[in-house]
Amino acid sequence: MNTEEKLQNIRRIIARAKRFDLAFSLLGILSLMLGVLIFSALFGQMLIDGAPRFALEFFTSFPSRRAEHAGILSAWVGSVLVMLVTAFAAVPLGVASGIYLEEYAPKNLLTDIIEINVTNLAGVPSIVYGLLALGIFVYQFGFGQSILSAGLTLALLILPIVIVSTREAIRSIPAYIREGSYACGATQWQTVRYHILPYSLPGILTGVIIGLARAIGETAPIITIGALTFIAFLPPAPYQDVFPFVNMSWLTAPFTVMPIQMFNWTSRPEAAFQHNAAAAGFILVLMTLSMNAIAIYVRYRLRKNIKW
Amino acid sequence: MSVIVLSEQYQPMMPADDIVSDRLAKRRTRNLREKAIEIVLLCAALVSVATTVGIVFILVKESLVFFEHVSFYDFLTDTQWTPLFDDAHYGIMVLVSGTLTSSLVGLLVAIPLGTVIAIYLSEFAPHKVREVAKPFLELLGGVPTIVYGYFALLVVTPLLQMFITDLPGFSLLSAGLVMGVMIVPYVSSIAEDAMRAVPMSLREGSYAMGATRFQTAIKVVTPAAMSGLAAAYILGISRAVGETMILAVAAGMQPNLTWNPLEPAATITAYIVQVALGDLPHGSVGYQTIFAAGLTLMMITLVFNIIGHLMRKRYREVY
Numbered sequence: 001m002n003t004e005e006k007l008q009n010i011r012r013i014i015a016r017a018k019r020f021d022l023a024f025s026l027l028g029i030l031s032l033m034l035g036v037l038i039f040s041a042l043f044g045q046m047l048i049d050g051a052p053r054f055a056l057e058f059f060t061s062f063p064s065r066r067a068e069h070a071g072i073l074s075a076w077v078g079s080v081l082v083m084l085v086t087a088f089a090a091v092p093l094g095v096a097s098g099i100y101l102e103e104y105a106p107k108n109l110l111t112d113i114i115e116i117n118v119t120n121l122a123g124v125p126s127i128v129y130g131l132l133a134l135g136i137f138v139y140q141f142g143f144g145q146s147i148l149s150a151g152l153t154l155a156l157l158i159l160p161i162v163i164v165s166t167r168e169a170i171r172s173i174p175a176y177i178r179e180g181s182y183a184c185g186a187t188q189w190q191t192v193r194y195h196i197l198p199y200s201l202p203g204i205l206t207g208v209i210i211g212l213a214r215a216i217g218e219t220a221p222i223i224t225i226g227a228l229t230f231i232a233f234l235p236p237a238p239y240q241d242v243f244p245f246v247n248m249s250w251l252t253a254p255f256t257v258m259p260i261q262m263f264n265w266t267s268r269p270e271a272a273f274q275h276n277a278a279a280a281g282f283i284l285v286l287m288t289l290s291m292n293a294i295a296i297y298v299r300y301r302l303r304k305n306i307k308w
Numbered sequence: 309m310s311v312i313v314l315s316e317q318y319q320p321m322m323p324a325d326d327i328v329s330d331r332l333a334k335r336r337t338r339n340l341r342e343k344a345i346e347i348v349l350l351c352a353a354l355v356s357v358a359t360t361v362g363i364v365f366i367l368v369k370e371s372l373v374f375f376e377h378v379s380f381y382d383f384l385t386d387t388q389w390t391p392l393f394d395d396a397h398y399g400i401m402v403l404v405s406g407t408l409t410s411s412l413v414g415l416l417v418a419i420p421l422g423t424v425i426a427i428y429l430s431e432f433a434p435h436k437v438r439e440v441a442k443p444f445l446e447l448l449g450g451v452p453t454i455v456y457g458y459f460a461l462l463v464v465t466p467l468l469q470m471f472i473t474d475l476p477g478f479s480l481l482s483a484g485l486v487m488g489v490m491i492v493p494y495v496s497s498i499a500e501d502a503m504r505a506v507p508m509s510l511r512e513g514s515y516a517m518g519a520t521r522f523q524t525a526i527k528v529v530t531p532a533a534m535s536g537l538a539a540a541y542i543l544g545i546s547r548a549v550g551e552t553m554i555l556a557v558a559a560g561m562q563p564n565l566t567w568n569p570l571e572p573a574a575t576i577t578a579y580i581v582q583v584a585l586g587d588l589p590h591g592s593v594g595y596q597t598i599f600a601a602g603l604t605l606m607m608i609t610l611v612f613n614i615i616g617h618l619m620r621k622r623y624r625e626v627y
Contacts, residue, residue, distance in 0.1 A: 017520045029428070127605070217451070
């Protein structure tokens with residue numbers, strides 16, 4: 001074999017190796033395109049199927065036996081109220097846990113247990129939270145199948161998300177911020193309250209929004225605690241004319257939420273109800289997508305604006 | 309000037325001893341407050357531990373009552389699951405078979421697709437593609453599972469019926485396929501993080517030896533990121549086993565001991581949903597079955613997590 005042939009041989013090997021490069025690039029793009037395709041199919045299908053139902057009445061009517069009169073009023077009001085409870089429970093708990101783990105926790109067994117526990121909780125199937133809530137909130141605490149039970153269940157479900165994002169936000173604050181604060185004589189809590197919390201706020205907010213977007217689409221745990229699928233009334237209004245003007249009885253009211261309403265319509269055989277399911281699904285996806293988009297935007301702004 | 313004013317204000321009012329004790333008292337309250345805040349924060353952190361304890365407690369408690377009625381041996385070996393019939397049988401394997409079969413279908417989609425996307429995004433994709441693709445995948449992971457269930461039942465099943473003519477209206481196959489698509493973003497995102505954590509020097513070394521991108525990605529980066537990939541796969545398995553709504557909607561709720569994805573079958577999670585939708589009195593055996601089923605589900609997840617932990621240890625590379 002002379003030099004010329006050897007060179008050609010090597011060139012052939014190189015060309016073949018490069019073909020693999022190209023092939024894999026194409027495979028990668030194809031896989032991504034498959035994702036885009038499925039997503040558009042899903043979104044488009046629901047838009048087309050649900051199109052006849054998009055009208056104001058759909059948002060202002062209760063569910064009905066006649067598909068063309070059915071709406072999502074009780075569902076979206078229920079979803080909003082449940083999210084309110086979830087946010088009120090998950091945000092303080094999650095942020096406080098995050099602060100404790102990052103700023104206060106000593107290196108000991110208890111801290112290790114809490115940390116491992118948070119990681120593991122993130123992997124627990126959501127329906128198991130439903131079973132927990134059914135046993136503890138509904139029967140042990142006697143909250144019943146109410147907005148309060150559902151909100152607390154979802155709060156526990158998204159707690160790991162809030163904790164992890166709080167910790168990440170706090171960890172990205174450089175040590176000299178704390179040192180400066182301590183050097184001026186601030187206590188640990190003053191440092192946390194006036195420096196750590198304000199600077200980590202956008203990061204925490206991102207985590208909270210992503211958590212709530214997850215919670216609003218969760219169906220299984222709420223079905224498990226026994227939410228009703230057919231609700232033709234609204235919970236009592238949160239305000240009243242007489243003192244003390246706030247009425248908390250909505251917390252214990254029966255309710256339904258968007259995903260459950262959609263599940264109910266999807267599992268009916270009549271095509272008319274499936275149009276309703278498509279319309280409800282489209283609105284649900286729109287809700288979660290816009291929440292996720294806000295979170296991504298907040299994170300993007302954060303990355304651009306803060307330069308330590 | 310101001311110093312004089314201050315001293316004029318303070319000195320006539322308090323003797324030196326009082327000032328000291330006043331300061332000490334302030335410090336004491338401040339220290340007390342700091343301690344109290346720390347304890348409040350610790351309590352918040354302990355809520356997550358309490359959640360785990362609560363889950364284990366409630367599952368074990370109700371399951372123990374259940375196993376007073378049903379022998380553990382029957383639970384594992386019976387080939388029928390008919391807890392709500394007069395002739396009640398409690399063979400959990402019926403539900404486990406549905407869960408494992410649908411998970412297998414889902415993972416056959418999610419693991420290859422997720423890995424290819426992760427390798428592509430981490431090693432091949434130009435910066436711009438990555439900037440667009442990552443948020444998009446995140447959005448895909450944020451779609452509620454009930455919506456995927458609707459999609460599986462009303463789009464994927466009719467589509468599959470064009471190729472497999474005797475496919476029933478509910479099947480593990482179509483639910484599993486859609487579930488796989490749902491899991492792809494979870495797998496790809498963790499796998500990509502793992503691959504990007506591989507030090508640049510390894511890639512540079514490989515390129516310096518004349519390797520192409522493909523060779524570097526497959527023979528250097530992937531083995532180095534193996535422990536992270538294992539973590540991604542385990543998370544995918546956990547998601548698949550615990551997924552509920554897609555299966556409840558598209559796989560049917562008929563308990564069916566089968567390993568054939570072309571048949572309809574109930575999974576553990578679908579069974580829990582089915583019972584919760586009905587009106588079972590608190591404390592009945594039917595009510596306790598869902599906790600026994602939930603405990604089984606947790607055990608399956610636990611086994612996979614332990615396997616994952618061992619794999620991570622086995623493949624861990626330290627740089």
